[in-house]
Amino acid sequence: MSMLNSATVSTDFSPVGRFAPSPSGEFHIGNLRTALLAWAYAKQQNGTFYIRSEDLDARCKPEYEAQQLRDLEALGITWDGEIVRQSARLALYAEYFTQLKEAKHLYACYCTRKELAALGDNIAQVASAPHHRPGFYPGICKNLTPQEQALKLERLENRGAAYRLATQVTEFTVEDQNFGSYTGEVDDFIICRGDGVYSYNFVAALDDALMGVNQIVRGADLLSSAPRQAYFTQLLGYKVPSYAHVPLVVNKDGQRLSKRDGAVTLTQLAAKGITVKDVLRIIAESVGVAECESATDFLQRVDLTAIALTPWIFSDN
Numbered sequence: 001m002s003m004l005n006s007a008t009v010s011t012d013f014s015p016v017g018r019f020a021p022s023p024s025g026e027f028h029i030g031n032l033r034t035a036l037l038a039w040a041y042a043k044q045q046n047g048t049f050y051i052r053s054e055d056l057d058a059r060c061k062p063e064y065e066a067q068q069l070r071d072l073e074a075l076g077i078t079w080d081g082e083i084v085r086q087s088a089r090l091a092l093y094a095e096y097f098t099q100l101k102e103a104k105h106l107y108a109c110y111c112t113r114k115e116l117a118a119l120g121d122n123i124a125q126v127a128s129a130p131h132h133r134p135g136f137y138p139g140i141c142k143n144l145t146p147q148e149q150a151l152k153l154e155r156l157e158n159r160g161a162a163y164r165l166a167t168q169v170t171e172f173t174v175e176d177q178n179f180g181s182y183t184g185e186v187d188d189f190i191i192c193r194g195d196g197v198y199s200y201n202f203v204a205a206l207d208d209a210l211m212g213v214n215q216i217v218r219g220a221d222l223l224s225s226a227p228r229q230a231y232f233t234q235l236l237g238y239k240v241p242s243y244a245h246v247p248l249v250v251n252k253d254g255q256r257l258s259k260r261d262g263a264v265t266l267t268q269l270a271a272k273g274i275t276v277k278d279v280l281r282i283i284a285e286s287v288g289v290a291e292c293e294s295a296t297d298f299l300q301r302v303d304l305t306a307i308a309l310t311p312w313i314f315s316d317n
Contacts, residue, residue, distance in 0.1 A: 007172065007173060007174045007175065007230045007231075007234070007240040008234070008239060008240055014045060014046060014047045014048070015041065015042050015045050015047030015048070015214060015215040015242075016042070016047060016048045016049075016050070016211070016212050016213050016214050016215060017038055017039070017041055017042030017047055017048070017049050017050070017213065017215040017216070017217060018038070018049065018050040018051070018052050018208070018211065018213050018216070019034070019035045019038045019039065019049070019050075019051055019052070019072075019077075019079075019217075020051075020052040020053075020054050020204065020207075020218075021035075021051075021053065021054065021068055022053075022054045022055065022057055022059075022060060023053055023054075023055050023060045023061060023062070023064040023065035023068055024057055024059040024060050024061075024064060025059075025064055025259065026064065026067055026068070026071070026259075026265040026266075026267060027067075027068055027071050027072075027265060027266070028249075028257055028258070028259055028261075028264035028265055029249060029257070029264050029265075029269075029279060029282070029283065029314055030219070030248065030249030030256075030257045030264075030314070032071065032072075032075060032266075032279065032283065033246075033249055033283045033286065033312070034217070034218060034219050034246055035072060035075070035077055036075060036077060036280075036283055036295070036298065037217055037246050037287070037302075037304070037307075038217035038218065039077045039078075039079075039295075039299075040298065040299050040302055040304060041215060041217045041244055041304055042215060042217075043299055044299060044302075044304065047215065048080045049078070049079050049080055050079060050080060050081060050084060050211060050213070051069070051072070051079045051083050051084070052083075052084040052085075052086070052207060052211070053065050053083055053084065053085045053086065053087075054086050054200075054203070054204070055085055055086055055087045056086050056087060056197060056198065056203065060087075065083075069083070071265075071266050074266065074276045075276060075279070075280060075295060076280070076294055076295025076296065076298075077295060084207070084211065086203055086207065089203075089207070090198075092206075092210070093198050093202070093203055093206065096206055096236075097163070097191065097192055097198070097202075100165070100191065101163070104166070105165060105166055105235070106163045106164065106165060106166060106191055107141065107142055107163070107164055107166050107188075108141065108149060108161035108162070108163060109137075109140075109141040109161060109162045109163065109164045109188075109190070110141055110144075110149065110152030110153060110155070110156060110161050110162075111140055111141060111162075112155075112156070116137075136185055136187045137164065137187040137188050137189070138187075139187075139188055141164075142164075142166065142188065149161075156194065159194040159195055160194050160195075160196070161194060162190055162192060162193050162194045163190070163191050163192045164188040164189060164190055164191060165188055165189055165191050165232065165235075166188060167186050167187065167188050167189075167231065169186050169231060170185060170186060170187070171183050171184060171185050171186055171227065172184065172186045172227035172228070172230055172231040173227065174226045174227055174230045174240065174243055175242070175243070176223065176226070176243045176244065176245055177242060177243065177244035178220075178244050178245055178246065178307065178309055179220070179223060179245055179309065182223060182226065182227070183227065184223075184224050184226065184227035184228070185227070186227050186228050186231050187228075189201050189228050190202075200225075201225060201228050201229055201232065202232070204229060205228075205229040205230075205232045205233050205236075206232075206236070208229075208233070208241060209233055209236055209238040213241055214239070214241045214242060215241055215242050215244070216241050216242070216243050216244070217243075217244045217245075217246060218245060218246070219245065219246060219248055220245045220246060220247050220248055220309075220311075221248055221256070222245065223243075223245040226243055226245070244304075246307065247307070247308065247309055247310060247311050247312060248311045248312075249311065249312050249313075249314050250311040250312070250313055250314070251313070251314070251315065252313060252315050254311070254313070257314055261314075261315075261316075262315070262316045263316040264314070264316065266279060268316075269316065272316065274316070277293070280292060280294070280295065280298065281293075282314075283298075284297075284298050284301075284302070286312045286314075287302055287307050287308075288302070288303065288306060288307070288308075289301050289302050
């Protein structure tokens with residue numbers, strides 16, 4: 001395992017891309033737009049494109065996954081190989097978790113949510129805090145004595161300790177195809193929660209590395225996660241993938257689009273007489289492709305280097 005403080009981007013192309021939704025409900029048009037773009041980034045270069053179902057959350061259901069896959073197929077998005085499901089990879093995650101523990105890359109954290117929330121703006125008063133920003137974990141449990149650990153464990157009652165990555169940097173830089181050089185904070189982020197559930201940053205980065213993904217296209221809201229995941233990828237000994245974060249879809253008030261914003265899913269839009277072909281055309285127009293008739297048409301005509309980086313405002317009216 002290596003320990004560096006900046007990213008060496010993978011140069012292994014042809015591209016291997018992925019779309020990795022959580023099956024906790026139906027896709028809205030923003031999800032579909034991101035999926036279409038992720039597919040296009042890979043397939044324009046004759047690359048491989050996988051679907052990974054990030055189904056570890058308790059809200060995830062097989063029926064939601066089935067609907068999501070139907071929506072992708074209806075839009076004309078194709079993928080390679082079988083669907084990869086995180087719920088089927090728990091033994092693999094446990095293996096890498098154990099290796100990280102044995103290599104002393106993890107430490108137990110006994111902080112409760114209430115304690116972390118109470119830090120708030122007072123995080124600067126913590127002597128070990130590398131940054132003075134709320135939300136940046138200041139390493140409270142990093143160097144506890146065995147006696148201190150035992151006392152804190154007693155206070156957790158019905159759950160165990162969480163495990164955090166003992167990082168050696170406070171920030172990390174990635175290169176993004178759309179947003180350029182981006183430096184973000186890297187704290188001792190959670191690898192496994194106290195209830196035994198593995199964290200998003202752990203399983204997403206590990207899956208990408210093990211699946212050979214070298215091109216990550218996803219929503220711009222996840223750009224801030226890229227430095228943590230890139231740092232962890234290099235720690236595991238893998239090359240950092242290329243990144244292309246794409247602008248979010250927002251409602252007329254400029255807020256991130258959600259299912260509360262009227263007709264936003266294919267099912268809801270169909271009830272208003274808006275067909276899948278209409279949806280494809282609307283998405284295509286949002287990235288500068290006029291008179292788009294099919295996903296193949298979109299693939300052939302979209303200029304992925306000219307996508308506007310401002311959020312796209314969508315309304316069903």
